[in-house]
Amino acid sequence: MTEYLARVRQAGCRLTKARRAIIAYLQAHNEPQTAASVHRGLRGMRTDLASVYRTLELLERLGVVNRESDGKTAAYAFADRHHHHIVCRGCHRKACLPCALRLPSPRGFSAVQHQVVLTGVCASCALSA
Amino acid sequence: MTEYLARVRQAGCRLTKARRAIIAYLQAHNEPQTAASVHRGLRGMRTDLASVYRTLELLERLGVVNRESDGKTAAYAFADRHHHHIVCRGCHRKACLPCALRLPSPRGFSAVQHQVVLTGVCASCALSA
DNA sequence: CGACTATTGCGAACCATTTGCAATTATAGT
DNA sequence: ACTATAATTGCAAATGGTTCGCAATAGTCG
Numbered sequence: 001m002t003e004y005l006a007r008v009r010q011a012g013c014r015l016t017k018a019r020r021a022i023i024a025y026l027q028a029h030n031e032p033q034t035a036a037s038v039h040r041g042l043r044g045m046r047t048d049l050a051s052v053y054r055t056l057e058l059l060e061r062l063g064v065v066n067r068e069s070d071g072k073t074a075a076y077a078f079a080d081r082h083h084h085h086i087v088c089r090g091c092h093r094k095a096c097l098p099c100a101l102r103l104p105s106p107r108g109f110s111a112v113q114h115q116v117v118l119t120g121v122c123a124s125c126a127l128s129a
Numbered sequence: 130m131t132e133y134l135a136r137v138r139q140a141g142c143r144l145t146k147a148r149r150a151i152i153a154y155l156q157a158h159n160e161p162q163t164a165a166s167v168h169r170g171l172r173g174m175r176t177d178l179a180s181v182y183r184t185l186e187l188l189e190r191l192g193v194v195n196r197e198s199d200g201k202t203a204a205y206a207f208a209d210r211h212h213h214h215i216v217c218r219g220c221h222r223k224a225c226l227p228c229a230l231r232l233p234s235p236r237g238f239s240a241v242q243h244q245v246v247l248t249g250v251c252a253s254c255a256l257s258a
Numbered sequence: 259c260g261a262c263t264a265t266t267g268c269g270a271a272c273c274a275t276t277t278g279c280a281a282t283t284a285t286a287g288t
Numbered sequence: 289a290c291t292a293t294a295a296t297t298g299c300a301a302a303t304g305g306t307t308c309g310c311a312a313t314a315g316t317c318g
Contacts, residue, residue, distance in 0.1 A: 013295080013296090014283085014284050014285070014294095014295060014296070015284075015285095016283075016284070016295090016296065016297080017283090017284095018296080018297075019296090034274090035274080035275080036274080046298080047297085047298085048297070048298045048299070049274095049275090050275085050276075050277085050297085050298075050299080050300095051296080051297055051298070053274090053275060053276075054276090054296080054297085055296095069198050072273090072274080072306085073273090073274065074274085074275090086235045086238055086241065088238070095235065095236075095237075095238070097235055101230060101245070106215045106224065106226055106247070106249065107224075108251055108252040109215055109224070109249035109250065109251055109252075110249060110250050111249055111250045112215065112247060112248070112249035113247070113248050113249070114245060114246065114247045114248075115245070115246040115247075116230070116243060116244070116245050116246075117198075117243065117244040117245075117246075118235070118241060118242070118243045118244075119241070119242050119243075120235065120238035120239060120240055120241035120242070121238065121239050121240045122237055122238055123237040123238075126239055141264095142264080142265090143263095143264060143265070143314085143315050143316070144315075144316095145264090145265065145266080145314075145315070146314090146315095147265085147266075148265090163305095164305080164306080165305080175267080176266085176267085177266070177267045177268070178305095178306090179266085179267075179268080179269095179306085179307075179308085180265080180266055180267070182305090182306060182307075183265080183266085183307090184265095186307095201275085201304090201305080202304090202305065203305085203306090
């Protein structure tokens with residue numbers, strides 16, 4: 001049982017087939033996945049898209065995954081694979097970046113978590129502009 | 130004519146009443162505003178919500194405003210008022226933070242813009258936990 | 259002022275996400 | 289193992305933010 005499944009269990013939630021499959025799917029993919037792509041990846045089982053959403057929301061609540069949103073569609077990835085992405089405003093392709101955030105610890109706040117959304121114009125889009 | 134209006138003009142776009150009003154509304158409010166709240170703020174005129182969206186999209190394309198999204202609803206604020214927020218996971222109150230992001234310039238990308246979503250636990254929520 | 263074209267308002271479409279509910283299934287206790 | 293019970297699911301329909309097509313309107317330039 002992976003640590004992720006254990007966290008679900010510790011929260012008093014059940015380890016259903018759908019939850020196992022969704023976690024396994026996320027583990028098998030490095031890039032953040034949308035609910036739709038997770039659902040597509042599980043098309044062998046008859047798992048409803050709504051259940052995918054419910055599971056992802058649960059995992060986010062437990063702090064297992066992070067939800068990243070570009071404003072349209074949300075994408076989810078394991079929190080312990082923490083890094084950032086930059087999205088090209090031209091072609092929408094993504095690149096990964098190590099986390100280089102050095103924030104002065106915000107006064108009075110503890111357990112701070114962050115999410116960074118970067119956009120830019122990639123080299124090939126800059127040329128064709 | 131404010132600098133913002135000038136930027137619109139320089140881009141070869143017309144200075145319509147709706148655009149003036151939307152820019153004025155954003156200037157009058159420090160916190161990022163949603164399309165819906167801008168629209169509500171303009172209820173004196175008969176400006177359509179779709180036009181609000183179109184204008185905000187234009188301003189974003191021109192780099193005049195930033196679009197910030199918490200995953201559900203997008204909010205817009207002038208790019209030159211750039212700063213960040215931290216939200217308490219307990220009481221959901223917000224605090225403002227200066228921007229202290231110092232990213233190594235991502236290889237090959239230009240015109241990089243960023244958005245940071247921070248959450249934490251504020252002092253009073255930490256006590257009551 | 260008049261012509262030309264960008265922009266608007268309106269309505270409807272779109273799409274991601276959420277919700278209500280009856281049927282199913284994981285789990286704890288026996 | 290078996291059962292009781294409550295959590296979870298699938299389905300279908302609703303929701304809500306955002307976008308689009310198009311005819312009417314209104315900036316802007318000469």
